[in-house]
Amino acid sequence: MAASTLTEVARLAGVSPATASRVLNGSARKPGKDIADRVRQAADSLGYIPNAQAQGLAKSSSGLIGLIVHDIADPYFAAIARGVQDAAREQRRMVLLATTGGAPAEEREAVAAFAARRADSIVIAGSRSSRPEDVDDNAELAAELDRYCRNGGRVAVVGHPVVGATASEGYHVVAVPNQELAGALAARLAENWDGDFVIVGGPEGLLTSDDRIRGFQEGLAHAGHAPAEVLRTSFNRSGGYEAGLELAARIKAGQAEDGGGSGRKLCIFAVNDVMAIGASAALRAEGLRIPRDATIAGFDDIETLRDFRPALSTVRLPLEDIGRLATRATAPGAGNSEGQEDTVPPVRGEVTLRRSTGEA
Template sequence: MPQEPEAAPTAEPAAGPGVRRRSRRAATPGVVTLHDVATAAGVSLATASRVLNGSSRVVGESLRERVLAAAARLDYSPNAQAQAMARGRSNIVGLVVHDIADPYFSTIAAGVMQRAAASDVIVTLAVTGSSPEAEVTHVAALRRQRVRALLLAGSRWRDEEATAALRDELNAFRAGGGRVAAISQDVLGVDTVLIDNHREARRLAEELVGLGYREFVLLSGPRGVATAVDRAAGFRAALTERGHPPVLDLECAFTRDGAHGALGEVLARGLPSAGGRPPCVLAVNDVMAVGAMAAAREAGLAVPGDVAVAGFDDIPTLRDVSPSLTTVRLPLAEIGGRAFDLVDETAPQRRVEHVDGRVLLRDSTPPLR
C-alpha cells in the first residue's frame, strides 16, 4: 500500500471523517486542538487526523512519529467521536443492565469488563432502573455514539410493545455494522446467553421436597418480569407434581425490600406449618431470599429452626450471609465473559449458548427427618 507523502501544513483540507474543521474563532484557551498538533508537527490537518483518529490510509513512519511526538508534547487528547467516525466504529462496547447495585448484575459486568480489558476494549455502562422505556433510550443513545457492540444483561419484560421497540433499535444498530448479544430470554433475535430458569427452579424445588419439606411459601416476584415468571413457574410445577403446591404465593418486587415487605405482612399473621415441620420460603432470586431472612428474624423466628429459606443465583455477597443460603449457582462472571465473546467474534449465523446452573443445598434448608 503506498504511503502518504508529506503535505504542506498550510493547505487545510475540507473536513472529512475523523477531521474536526478548525473554527475561525480562537480555540478555547488551554485546549489543544488537532490543528495545533498538525502545525507543531509541520504536516497537514488531514495527515494529523489520519495518525491520531485512525484511517485506512497509510501514513509514512517519519510523519507518523512527528505527529505522535507533537501530540505528546502538547498533551493532546483525541476526539473519541472523531475516531469512531474515521474507523466506522469505536473500540467501546455498551453494556446495559437493570440495576448495577444488584450483585447479580455487578458480577456479570465484572466478567464483561475482565474479558474486554484483555481485548483492549472499553466498556461503557448504562443502567435502566428496570424500565423498558429507559432501556430503549439507552440503546438508541449508544447507537448514536457508534459503539462497536451492545450487550444487554437482564430479564425481558412481558410487554410486546416494549420488546418490539427494543428489537427495532437493535435491528437498526446491526444494520449499521454493530454487534449485539443478550443475557436474557431468547426473544430479541440476537446472539444470546440463555439460562433455563424454569428447569433450574424445578430442580431446586425437587431437592427441597427430597429433604422433607412439605409446606412452601413462594416469593414469586413481579408478573411482568420474564425471569421471575419462569422461575416461579418452575417452582410451582415441581411442587404441584409432588403433591405440595405452595400454600402461599406472594407477588412482590424483584428486590430485597420487595420480599422483606411481602413476607413481613404474612408473618404478622403467622406462617403455616405441617406436623411440626418448618415451612420453606422459596424466593426467585437471592436478594429476595436475604430480605426474607431479615423479615423472619425481625418477627422473632429462627432461620432455619422456625422457617427455611432458599434463593436463586448464588451472588457473591452470600459468603457473608448466615446461615449459608441454599440456592442455584449460576456462573455469573463467566456468563458476562461469554456474552462479550459473542460480540467480539464473528459467526455466520445467530448463536444461542445455554448455561447450566447447579443446586447448592446449604444450612438455610437442613434435611428434615
C-alpha cells in the same frame, strides 16, 4: 491551551496529517521508521490525545459498548457489570451505562441514546417483562433494537430475547437456564423435605421470575410433591420482606394451632437472593428462626451475600461470566464464519445447598 490536534502534531513533525494519522493509530500502512519516530515524538511533546469523537465520525465506529441494567446498585447487576467491564477492557472499548429500572420504555430510550452515540454494541441485562401494560413499549423497544441492528449494531440480551424482537443479524441471546436450575433446586430440596413449599416470586410477567417459578414447580411435580403456593410481590428486597411478614404470620398461626408441635413446616423459595434475604429478615424480625421454624432458598448466589448467616441455599449463577459472555458475543469478530453466528457458550449454574435449608 486547547487540546492539540493531529494537524498540529503533523506540522510540528513536518509531515502531512495523513502520515501522522497513519503512525499514531494502527493503520495498515506503516510509514518509515524515522518519520514514525519524529511523529511520535512530536505527539507526546504536545501531549496529543486523539479526539475519539472525530475518529468515530471518520470511521463510523466508536469503541463504545452500551450496558443497560435495571439498577447498578443491585449486586446482581453490579456483578454482571463487572464482567462486561472486564470484557470491554479486553477489547479496548469503553462502557456506557444506562439504568432503567426495568421499564421497557426507558430501555428503548437508552437504546436510542446508545445508537446516537454510535455504540458498537449493546448489552441488555435484567428480566424482560411480558406484562400487558408493557406490551406497547416492548414492541417499540424491539423496533428500536431492530433498527439498531440493521444499522450494523450488535446486541446481546441476558436471559430472554426482547419480547417481540425478531432474530436479526447481530442479535444475540445469552440464555440462562433459569427454569432447569430452579427445577434442579426443587428436586434437591424435595429429597429431604416432606413439608410444604411456598414460592415468593416477582410480579407476574417478569420472565426471569416466571421461569424460576415454573421450573421449581416442575421440579416439585417430578419429585411427587404438590405444587407450591406462589406469593407475588416486588422483585427486590422489600418485596421479600413483605412476603416474609405474611409467611411469618402463617407459620406462627400454624405453630399455635398444633401447640408448637411438629406440624408441616414451610420451605420458602424466593426467586432471587435479595428477596430471600428480605424474607429472612422479616421472619427474624417476627421472632422466627431459620432453618428451625422454616427453611429458605434463593437464586443467584450473590457474592456479597455469601457471608450471610444462616448461609443461604441458592443456585450459583456465574454472573460475571455472563456479563463477559454477553460482551464477547457482540465483539466484532465473534465466531461468525462458522455459519452459526449466535452460538454463545451455554451458561451453567449450580445448585448450592447450605444451612438455610438445613444442610450441615
